[in-house]
Amino acid sequence: MTMTVTGERTWPSAAEWTGRIFSEGWRYPEGGTLGVIEPATGEPLAEVGRASPADVARAGARAARAGSAWAAATVSERVDVLSRADRALREHSEAVREWIVRESGGVPTKGDYEIAAGLGQLQHAIGLASLPPGEVLTPQAPGGTSLAWRVPLGVVGVIAPWNAPLLFAMRALAPALVLGNAALLKPDPLTPVSGGVLVARLFQEAGLPDGVLHVLPGGAETGRAVVADRHVAMVSFTGSTEAGREVARVAGEGLKRVSLELGGKNSIVVLADADVEAAAAAGAVSSFGYQGQACVAAGRHVVHADVVEAYTEALVRQAKALPIGDPRDDGVVIGPVISERQAARIERIVDESVVGGARVLTGGTREGLFYPPTVLDRVDRTMPVFTEEIFGPVAPVIPFHGEDQAVEIANDTAYGLTAAVHSRSLPRATAFAQRLRTGMIHINDVSAKDAANAPFGGMGLSGNASRIGGTSSLEQFTQWRWMTAPGSL
Structure with missing residues (x-):
């Protein structure tokens, strides 16, 4: 099943990703395939790979290995990748818009909004990378050194919803990646192309090193495997309060950081x-x-x-x-x-x-x-x-x-x-x-x-008081390291 768009007919090439997941390149998963239906017509729109728990485990291990080198990359190298992803999204905006329209049922202006917001997330993340990485603290002993700075968490799991699939993927991925983390992205099974395939292709064109990002479409079983994976240090989840409770429970068993952006009344x-x-x-x-x-x-x-x-x-x-x-x-x-x-x-x-x-x-x-x-x-x-x-x-x-x-x-x-x-x-x-x-x-x-520059999140059952956006993303996607020395460094 393939899609015929009125704009860029060759991007992304369906022959490359149909029936596949993105995990160190496009490959066929153990979990089979997942069909995508166009809500407006009820017609088949695409077919993507469905990641099994075994696929997730393999991706987690590879992300951990690749993430070490990515964390060691210079800030300018990581910023360059996000800048190229920004350019790729602009270049392919017509095709991205049509995918969002057909897969999510939103009108073209909704697609334009998601693209603009996604670009905003990339640009703000680039700005985050220029902020001071830490603090010089007052040493306990005269002549000593006391420093604290932020380091990446490692592998971040991102579970994104169907209602703004591109935006919500970028909202977590952009800051997580620029701050030195690797990522496992699980898009919603209703929008695995605009929330997953397109994201993978954008970062692939941007030159993100192999293994740093894995895109793993699937349902609840896939999401549970992402949250539980031993290599995942933190989970960013956007979705229903009911599903958020389950994410929190599974993440809690591993003592993982979790950011929950849930429902509202x-x-x-x-x-x-x-x-x-x-x-x-x-x-x-x-x-x-x-x-x-x-x-x-x-x-x-x-x-x-x-x-x-x-x-x-x-x-x-x-x-x-x-x-x-x-x-x-x-x-x-x-x-x-x-x-x-x-x-x-x-x-x-x-x-x-x-x-x-x-x-x-x-x-x-x-x-x-x-x-x-x-x-x-x-x-x-x-x-x-x-x-x-x-x-x-x-x-x-x-x-x-x-x-x-x-x-x-x-x-x-x-x-x-x-x-x-x-x-x-x-x-x-x-x-x-x-x-x-x-x-x-x-x-x-x-x-x-x-x-992108605002701390987005809620109180009560709308979340766990976490925030993504603005400088809040620093707290979400890094952790502090403290170092002392008896003399000056």
């Missing part, structure tokens, strides 16, 4: 003095962008009673104006959700809430994998649309009367990833935002934001 809070039209536009993007399939999507619209009617009308108007269809078609804004399993989950959450008394103002009925932008009101705090992470284009609207009540509603969740607050008064919005229990807060903006 995020609120957009609209205060009484907000610009209603602007807030509704931000709300629509936050709930409906990429079919709501993002951990940072807005799962609650918490709106002051004085403006809830106007806000809801504007949000419904926004939802009805969004064309649905094959993301390759001109003008389409809402593509398919990723799978039948995900579509059925969204349908259950909405249907059960409607049975409980919620009212559908627009949307609410799917056709195959196409679920329309949906707005609900008359939502109470016992309904699935209030309590569960939906991961679909659904906007539940909940009114409030006072700011204390709004804080209570927004914080009524075990998650704590992100939030947005809308008000014409910046001091008021900022004061309100400080009361929310989230790792990220955005004023008069969307809930779904990401930046």
